[in-house]
Amino acid sequence: MTRPFIYVTRKCSKEQLQPLYEIANVEMWPEEEIPCPRELLLEKAKKADALLTMLSDAIDKQLLDEAKQLKVVANLAVGFDNIDVRYAKERGVVVCNTPDVLTDTTADLTFGLILATARRLMEASDFVKNNQWKSWGPLLLAGHDVHHKTIGIVGMGKIGQAVAKRATGFEMNILYHNRSRNEEAESRFGASYASLDELLAKADFVICLTPLTEETRELFNKEAFKKMKTSAIFINVSRGAVVNEDDLYEALTKNEIAGAGLDVFLNEPIEADHPLVGLNNVVALPHIGSASFDTRYTMMNLCAENIASVLKGEEPKTRVVVK
Structure with a gap:
């Protein structure tokens, strides 16, 4: 046979x-x-x-x-x-x-991006490697706190819930937006359901974990970024196509939002001359969400x-x- x-x-x-x-x-x-x-x-x-x-x-x-x-x-x-x-x-x-099987690993990476972007870890590491550390200053490489801030999770599936679980350790206020209410996330992690507009307006960290569908394609565009706080940080660990990258670049360069942590891009792999990679307030990773x-x-x-x-x-x- x-x-x-x-x-x-x-x-x-x-x-x-x-x-x-x-x-x-x-x-x-x-x-x-x-x-x-x-x-x-x-x-x-x-x-x-x-x-x-x-x-x-x-x-x-x-x-x-x-x-x-x-x-x-x-x-x-x-x-x-x-x-x-x-x-x-x-x-x-x-x-x-x-x-x-990759839920917790991807949630770990997501939180790693939150911390790296908020606390400017990549910039700080390069600061030392490039021999720029000559003195100390009160606001030298000052970033944003994560603890006690508001996290807004767009896409409260299993990975979203795992991120919410980690957010409780930082005593964060948890908002989420989903196609339907997730009562388990509300009861286990104290998450509060919000419309997308409300989440964008209130969240200090906007976390995109939604699947790519025709409804979510370019969900994060110029209008969405304008609704976010100027101090907000955007994190994407879902699919590159849910973001209009030109609009994100504009929002970052015009200081409409404070930073972005990205594990995914529209066309992968990207190269070092990709516009977003050259921004100091962007942490760019090569799609390693589940890479353990x-x-x-x-x-x-x-x-x-x-x-x-x-x-x-x-x-x-x-x-x-x-x-």
Whole structure:
């Protein structure tokens, strides 16, 4: 009997994917940081029974039409906006993601961005490395306090709740905006539901954790930034496309808001000459929200389990369900 063929679009830990090697012929793109070329992905998809993909891989109608024997796509991410999930369902292809396992790691990174941006940690580190520290001054690299301030979380899902939990340790006032009320967050963390406009007006830290949908695309634009406090800091750990980057740049350079911490961008990867990177009041990271060894290995293992289950005719652990 012919063994199934699985293609992995980025270099991953073979140890975590071992269950796949036991049941199938597995081929992996050998680069960790360079995406699999589109032409090669299309070629491999034509004979693949399963794909283990990244957010940078477009699993669209063209690919799905050519992948005649494809049974499952396992995305190494919580998000799946790179996949045409509805069309995959029509084609009988199961789509899986990796929810929950990266919640705490991403929340840690989010709070790290809050602290780094508010307390100007990157500037301060460079200040020492560049031999600029010559004396002490009362307001030398003075930043903004985090404790007892108001945090506004846009998108109170599991990561949002994990961020709220961390905010309680800083005794912050917690506001949130969501498509629907989250009573668990209100009871566990004392969070208060607010309209988006109210949250923008009151929050000292506006945290974007919303998924990318047509409704949230460029949710944070010129109008949104104008509604924020001039002392407010904007943090984005969701998707780059929820922000109009030109409007954010304008808000930062015109001192309409105080700073921004960004883990995601519209077109990734960005380069050092990206306009936002050159601003002292911006902390820019290379999309490392879930990048801890423990979490990334767990995500790989979950992808392997999902693929193995589907190929065996069983229900995967974390199927993406569309209505």
